[in-house]
Amino acid sequence: xxxxxxxxxxxxxxAADQVGWTWDLRSVNSKGLDxxxxxxxxxxxxxxxxxxxxxxxxxxxxxxxxxxxxxxxGAGGVRLDxxxxxxxxxxxxxxxxxxxxxxxxxxxxxxAGLLALEGMxxxxxxxxxxxxxxxxxxxxxxLDDLARARAAEGVEIAxxxxxALSEVxxxxxxxxxxxxxxxARTGQVMRARLAALIESTDRIxxxxxxxxxxxxxxxxxxxxxxDRLNAHVRAARDLLSADGPVxxxxxxxxxxxxxxxxxxxxxxxxSTLTAIGLDLKVVVDQMREQVQNVE
Numbered sequence: 383x384x385x386x387x388x389x390x391x392x393x394x395x396x397a398a399d400q401v402g403w404t405w406d407l408r409s410v411n412s413k414g415l416d417x418x419x420x421x422x423x424x425x426x427x428x429x430x431x432x433x434x435x436x437x438x439x440x441x442x443x444x445x446x447x448x449x450x451x452x453x454x455x456g457a458g459g460v461r462l463d464x465x466x467x468x469x470x471x472x473x474x475x476x477x478x479x480x481x482x483x484x485x486x487x488x489x490x491x492x493x494a495g496l497l498a499l500e501g502m503x504x505x506x507x508x509x510x511x512x513x514x515x516x517x518x519x520x521x522x523x524x525l526d527d528l529a530r531a532r533a534a535e536g537v538e539i540a541x542x543x544x545x546a547l548s549e550v551x552x553x554x555x556x557x558x559x560x561x562x563x564x565x566a567r568t569g570q571v572m573r574a575r576l577a578a579l580i581e582s583t584d585r586i587x588x589x590x591x592x593x594x595x596x597x598x599x600x601x602x603x604x605x606x607x608x609d610r611l612n613a614h615v616r617a618a619r620d621l622l623s624a625d626g627p628v629x630x631x632x633x634x635x636x637x638x639x640x641x642x643x644x645x646x647x648x649x650x651x652x653s654t655l656t657a658i659g660l661d662l663k664v665v666v667d668q669m670r671e672q673v674q675n676v677e
Contacts, residue, residue, distance in 0.1 A: 384625055385540040386677040388412065388443035390531030394524035398516035400454040405447070405517075405524040409532060411675045412444035420448040428514060435522065439529055441627045442677045449517070532677065539672050540622050543632075546669045547615050550639070553662045554611045557646060557655060561604050564652040604655075607646045611662075614639050629676035636670040 388411040395404045417436055419429055428449070436445060481488045618635055621628040643666055647659035 385536040385543075385622055385628065386529075387532045387535035387539055387675050388629070388677050389535055389675055390528045392524045392527035392531060394520045394527070396516060396520040397454065398513045401513035401517075402452045402454055403513070403517045403520070404450045405521050406450075407448075407524050407528045408446045409440070409443045409528060412442060415440060415442055416444040418444070418446050420446075422449060422451050425449060425451065425514065428518065431518065432521065435525060439525055440532075440677070442629060443532075445528075449521075451513075536676070539676060542672050543618070543622060543669055546665055546672075547618055549665050550611065550662065550669075551615055553658055553665065554608055554615070557604065557611075557658045557662070558608045560652065560655045560658055561608070564650075564655055604646055604649050607642045607649070611639070611642050611646075614642070627677045629673065632673045632676055633670070636666060636673055639666040639669070 388409055390407075390409045392407045393405060395402070397403070415437065417433055419432060421428060432447060436447070478488055478490075614635055618632065621632055621635070640663065643659055643662045646662065647656055650656040650659055
């Protein structure tokens with residue numbers, strides 16, 4: 383079976399040209415392919431290529447991609463954001479003056495404290511660094527890991543669905559047998575009622591009576607529902623062994639399963655057949671939950 387899940391996780395770490403990185407890829411279920419990226423400053427240019435590579439390998443799922451980078455010790459130069467520093471120093475001085483006027487003493491600002499603020503100091507990537515090419519190669523490896531994780535979970539989902547389909551087959555067989563037994567009992571009851579009616583009156587419209595019997599039989603006949611349920615089981619098994627994403631087709635098929643189970647219950651007119659129909663609905667609902675995560 384080649385079913386793939388939409389849930390998975392993968393991470394890869396690497397380094398090149400004194401730049402280190404970590405890729406984190408997470409995927410959960412979604413109606414389509416929803417890709418969200420978190421890239422550090424200076425790596426925004428990777429986004430088109432990342433979207434292209436993900437779209438070539440995954441077709442459905444909400445995929446979150448995060449890239450974290452770091453400069454190795456001694457790499458690059460330290461750069462102070464002078465505009466930000468001047469603005470913060472002016473703001474700190476103004477705040478201290480206002481607090482002093484209100485009699486609220488503040489601890490004096492320190493250069494260490496200001497330098498620790500986000501964005502105050504950055505480290506430049508070493509000149510000529512081509513770390514992004516190496517990072518993209520690591521991303522491909524992480525994407526492969528994610529695809530394998532999704533495929534592994536897909537194997538488990540397919541096994542669960544296969545067992546559920548076997549249970550559906552068992553219940554459909556039981557429903558067919560129960561309907562046949564119900565028809566036999568109904569026929570006996572109808573014949574007894576007809577005999578009693580003949581004894582009580584000598585005026586019977588045979589054509590009208592035959593029409594009424596036919597209407598009752600049609601309303602209670604579940605042959606078509608049984609046949610369609612069996613056909614749905616075969617279609618589901620074919621999808622589970624098909625190549626490529628099948629989640630949407632399976633989801634539609636679950637709706638058809640549920641429709642036939644509802645009709646079966648509505649036509650049952652028999653406690654045993656109704657119970658089988660309700661059990662069938664429970665199994666179909668369990669399958670639908672699993673299908674929601676199939677790519």
